[in-house]
Amino acid sequence: MSSESKSKPPVEAPKLPARLTELPGPIGxxxxxxxxxxxxxxxxxxxxxxxxxxxxxxxxxxxxxRDNDLARLELTDVVFDRCDLSNARFGGANIHRAEFRGCKLMGLDLSDAMLRNVRFLECQGEYVNLRFADLKQVLFEDCFLRRADFYTAKLQSVLLRRVDLDGAQLAGTKLDGIDLSDCDFNTLAVEAEDLRGCIISRGQASVFANLFGLVLKE
Known part of the structure; x- marks a missing residue:
């Protein structure tokens, strides 16, 4: 998310046809x-x-x-609207042009996944697992991502709007150009060398000072 405007996130919307075939359950x-x-x-x-x-x-x-184990899942031009994907395991997924609207994503495993042009809007994603994931052109907006795991994730053109990241794991994740100024957190797991170029608000400076044992002088 180097220089893109917050008002124009570079995220393509899913491309769905005007008519879709109704697929009734149960689905195996x-x-x-x-x-x-x-x-x-x-x-x-x-x-x-x-x-x-x-x-x-x-x-x-x-x-x-919930609770599905779908390794190497492929999602292309897909919308999840008010769905519950809690504790689903999508390790190594390939997700392109997808949108998650008002979904429950607690404990969702997207480790080693590749996400391209994906939007998460008003989602509950506590403990979501994005370890080693590769995210490019991804938007998180009005999301609850407490204790989310981004360990060693690759973030490029990732936009975070009004996101609760308290307790998130960001160690090993390069944050150059990533704007956290619109996020809410009291603590993060992060390494000092990964913060170079990260964008934060003045109010967040004290949080990072506390993380690294610094003292801010008025």
Missing amino acids: LRDEDSVRDARIAGVAIEGQEASRVSFERVSFEGVTF
Whole structure:
């Protein structure tokens, strides 16, 4: 997020066709299943295990997606609207042009995932796991990400608007050009060498001083 304007985040929206086929439940998933051009609403897809499942041009509305283990998941042009993905495991996922609106993401595992043009809007994401993930052109807006794990994540063109990051793990994550001034936190796990070029507010300076044992003199 080097020099992009806050009013114009460089994040492409999902591209969905005007008409989608209604896909009723129950829905079972197997390795390498592919779902395309579908609307899935008000069903539960829980506790399933499969690898390399792909969803392309799919709208999920009010879907319970908890506790699924979907390694190497592929999401392209997908919207999750008011869905519950708590404790789902999407390690190594490839997510391109996706939007999460008003979703529960507590404990969601996106470790080693690649995210391109992804929006998280008004989501509850406490303990979300983005360890070693690669994020480019990603927007977090009005999100609750307390104790989220970004350990050694790669952040490029990542925008954080009104995000609660208290207790987040950012060690090993280069924050050059990342603007934290609109975020709320009392403590972060972060390494001094990774803060070079990070943008913070004057009010946050005391937080970082406390983190590193510094004393601010009035």
